[in-house]
Amino acid sequence: MSNRLRDQVMSFDRYTDLLDYDPCTYGVSRTMFRGPAQPLEAGFTAVLGGSEAFGKYIEDPFSDRLGNLTHRRVINFGVQNGSLDVFAQDAALMPVLSQADTVVVQAMGAANISNRFYSVHPRRNDRFLRHSILMETLFQDIDFSEFAFTRHMLCALRDSSPEKFAIVTQELAQAWIARMRLLLTRVPGRKVLLWIERPPQGPLGPEPLFVTVEMLQTLEPLIDNLVHCEIEEETEDHHLAELIFPETERASALASLSGRAHEQVARALARTIGRRDGLAA
Template sequence: MAFEYTGSGALDYFPCRYGKSKLLFRGPRRDLTRPFVAAMGGSETYGKFVAEPWPMLLEDRLEFPVVNFGYLNAGIDVFHSEPQLPEATKSTTLSIIQLLGAPNMSNRFYAVHPRRNDRFLRASNLMRAVFNDVDFTEFNFTRHMLSTLQAYAPDRFDTLVTELRVAWVARMRGLLERVPGPKLLLWLGDYRDPLSSDPLGAEPLLVTQAMVDEIAPLAQGLVKVQPSTTSRSTGTVGMHFGPMEEPAAQTMPGPLVHQEIAEALAPVVRKFL
């Protein structure tokens, strides 16, 4: 995880493991033997470049422990495939599960790294048959690959999107069945600068209302947070990063977005305590 410490100004995230898990979550390490709220998600939940991510802010509002199980660059696969997950969350009062984008998970078309889910590993025979004129050795990351395929072959790209959406629903069903106790879904809307755009669409990438409706009955609630224009427009104000990290920081939610998430969650989570 050396990429987390790239120069002066970077945060110390006190990365820690729980039990026999190989996953490094944001620390400091917490006591999992007493009741707590679990916050599961990707880099947004981890709080990359932010001193006080939303799980910490939520804990302050609730005056009840909230353990940050956010994992950098995570897709659903990180949590769905983690054998220590049921043991680590057995004392939870509630698990808040961030809805993650559909591209960063293995599927019938391609495989991703089991922990760095944003990393593209290989194309399947099906992928090579559908995109038989594409050299997949050029790609290291899923977003780059999908953006390229969308621009190069939009008609065939739709076939891939359909597969990703079907796989997302199935994987989320599996995850929600594995997590013990009450569960609350967190749907974080697009937090990027409103003046910017992504050819793949808004965050979480390729996730639609219909997809969320399919899995919502497996949880006890859903909180959708659409960050305000003000919070999306602040750029990197209040964020902490080294001199080489500014481009990456510009793609992450800032402190105001984290505050809005905590404020939206607090009244709903209190009902479970």
């Protein structure tokens, strides 16, 4: 095992005390996905996505449930803390996906992608790496050395100047559309775009962050189906009912998808996966 892969596996260690995610790779891709690894014989359904698809804290994420509902082999290509950059930059993953009948692509948020204002970690896309001269010129009063995560930085920018922050979010929207078009163009076969709309997880707005209906509509020529799941808020007890987590990570568990939400997403996808006609609202 290379040092790079060893470091990635070690990053999962703190998640395996209560629930084993069996991190794995496919083909020659170095990206770590949720396991256990499955055979890649032609005819499977692939699910690409971030933390929601990965299914932290839950034993059977929506990809597993989708497989049970459709009696198809569904492979989870979810990446914890991953976003568009993980998939758009992984050319080695495309030959793997070429064997799939259907590829489900989660509409991940626009906050965690590299753009003209800042760069993110190539695998842990929630990690802020550096800002550009353009960003420094726009926000001269911000000390960017204080930030390790994109969400923290974006909150600070919004609080500093809503007007300047709007310029950043406009750039994020344009970068998101360009990156999604790149990914969807590279992904072969039938493509289903999954939009999991969630209540705000903080002050920046609803999830997926900074993604609008208009942005999704620009992608319609590149996809076969759009599946929209609007997740409603639950009481704390109901939200945590099916989740497995240490008490020290209770807040993180509350920010993740609940068991009920995973079931809702699986059933919405199941209604579409078997269909070949038109867009599903």
